[in-house]
Amino acid sequence: MSLKQVWVVSCLAMGLGCGGAADEVSGEVEAVAPQLGTSKAELYLASSTIWPKRTFSVCWENPTYGDPTDDMGRYWTRQAVEGQWARVANLAFTGWGACTSAYSDVRIRIADANPITNWLGKGLGGVYNGMTLNLTYDVWANTVCGLKNSSGYYVNRETCTKAHAVHEFGHMLGFAHEQDRSERSTVEPTCTESSPWFTPTGDSKVTAYDTLSIMNYCYGDHWKHFGELSVLDVEGVRQVYGGRPGTLVGGAGNCLDTEYGSTADWTLTKLNRCDPSQPTQAWTRQSNNSIKLNAANRCLDVRNGSTTSGSQIQIYTCSSGAGGQTWIFDKAVISGNNGKCLGTVSNATTSGTTVVMADCNPSAVGQQWTLTTNGEIKNVNGLCLDVRSGNTADNTALQLWGCNSSASQLWSLQTGGAIRGLASKCIDVYGAGTTAGSSAVLYTCSGTTSQRWHLRGALKNPVSGLCLDSIGGASAPGTNQQLYACNGTAAQTWSYFF
Incomplete structure (x- = not known):
């Protein structure tokens, strides 16, 4: 799990939007236990981070066009984000080409590393390397991602790519790790997953505690469902960003x-x-x-x-x-x-x-x-x-x-x-x-x-x-x-x- 600079954590812990430093790049130090995503949001929402708009420009910092693995990974990412968040709510994600000097709301770095989102909600807007996604899993892996069959082919690369994309774009929308809610101690007392490096900043619990949320580390079946949103994930994002008109x-x-x-x-x-x-x-x-x-x-x-x-x-x-x-x-x-x-x-x-x-x-x-x-x-x-x-x-x-x-x-x-x-x-x-x-x-x-x-x-x-x-x-x-x-x-x- 990647840690952010201390001042970023402090800013969010105090409940600030932290959106004023759009050109800053968060430093990263590798911690030991790789898990599904990072960030500081809740579904259970940090309401000060809600975007005031519904259409977001997305770009890739370092795409390798013509490379089959890279091309397919970028395709899966877009397919998952548009097929989940954009399908159920009044949201649109545009662009998806190579980043330029022009502004983009979401700038994605491709790296064989733990997927992370360095900022929460609208604070991510325009941040260089604001999100990192893994499309290969050759170096970084967890107990699911990076597994190969006897022929040397990755058996879960599509599943992992889609699940991570949906999770990290959940953070981009302002939602955080569900397991950091206080209810976890009674709803899922056997779950030991946590995000101890920051103080949860949610101020609005949009739905009941959700054991099946894509934002919940305690839920082990993200991988089986290609990052499918839970029923309460869908209800939550519609509460915050609205459903499709009509x-x-x-x-x-x-x-x-x-x-x-x-x-x-x-x-x-x-x-x-x-x-x-x-x-x-x-x-x-x-x-x-x-x-x-x-x-x-x-x-x-x-x-x-x-x-x-x-x-x-x-x-x-x-x-x-x-x-x-x-x-x-x-x-x-x-x-x-x-x-x-x-x-x-x-x-x-x-x-x-x-x-x-x-x-x-x-x-x-x-x-x-x-x-x-x-x-x-x-x-x-x-x-x-x-x-x-x-x-x-x-x-x-x-x-x-x-x-x-x-x-x-x-x-x-x-x-x-x-x-x-x-x-x-x-x-x-x-x-x-x-x-x-x-x-x-x-x-x-x-x-x-x-x-x-x-x-x-x-x-x-x-x-x-x-x-x-x-x-x-x-x-x-x-x-x-x-x-x-x-x-x-x-x-x-x-x-x-x-």
Whole structure:
């Protein structure tokens, strides 16, 4: 495992972003126990390191073009990063050519050494040799990587290259070693893996402790799955960077799709592995509470307009006012991309209560919201999300107030995750705060991270009172949907990235 210069560790331990020294190169001293990656992040997130953008330029410091091993290793790396992080979240990685004097967000050094990331999150931007990846494993090896068969061929080079790439790019996004979370002592008490050379700097636990995370040393099966992200890895990166616009994400992080990618009437819906190139995975919530497929004039529909439990869900030509095409997010949380949700001070639900960011808890009554057809966002007591005193100034606080259909209470979901309201300004977090208790405010729309939101909760058909449900509680690709009694289970929990 590579150690960084002491001042780098100190900087991160104090919770600083450390992004100001973009041209510094971290020194490295080899330690004894090679493991999967290094860095100082958590999934369990160091929120000050979140990148404010979603597209990143990547380059190689020292590629050897024409060398089969080098060429294939670089191909595997790109394939793994784009097939994991970029597939499940609203992220893009561009370039992938040789580095020049021009700026690149991620500059990768190829070396037969322990893979490392010298900086955390946005602090990596433009750093020379900021990340090191191993494509050969001739010199450096661990108990899995570098093994050869009887013919002298590496048996795990592809697996190791992909697993290391996904792990290190997790650090690049601001996530750290999962096993450094305090919960490990009770969840995985027999695991002895640790990162003792730095103080963990995470200030936001985005998901529950994840024994299967690609960022967790205690998990020994990274190699078997080519660096496949766990279900909670997927949930975590979507919480922080958002999902692909238009996706409705259900169980196990899979997306609502149509059978065979068809856009014909009567086509059933199903869960499918999220794929940004698949047009039948993009949906738009309409003002009349229908959910329209972007690829055609087809809406999410209950077959034959049935109101009975077990009725099949399909797509059908959109028809305004059709009961079988009406869906409301019932008591949904409004989640920000910093892993916090819109809530209220002390979880109160009374008029005049200030709206703040809170640790996401779908059971908390102060975080349960319902979107109406006229643009209101109501709480469990029927009060509306309101701009205090109708003030249009930036940083005006949001509150709960009696619904009156005024401009201070009318909101619209915008592509890219913004919620636009009074004076065409957006819901924001005061000072771009990332901690619980930060005030929710009205602010000029800018597309920043603190203005990106998504909905998570049940989709209820108000005509029947039943919810969109994955049959049998299953979450695997190919699972069809039905109407079913609302029960709050994972099979009825949908994240909508608008």
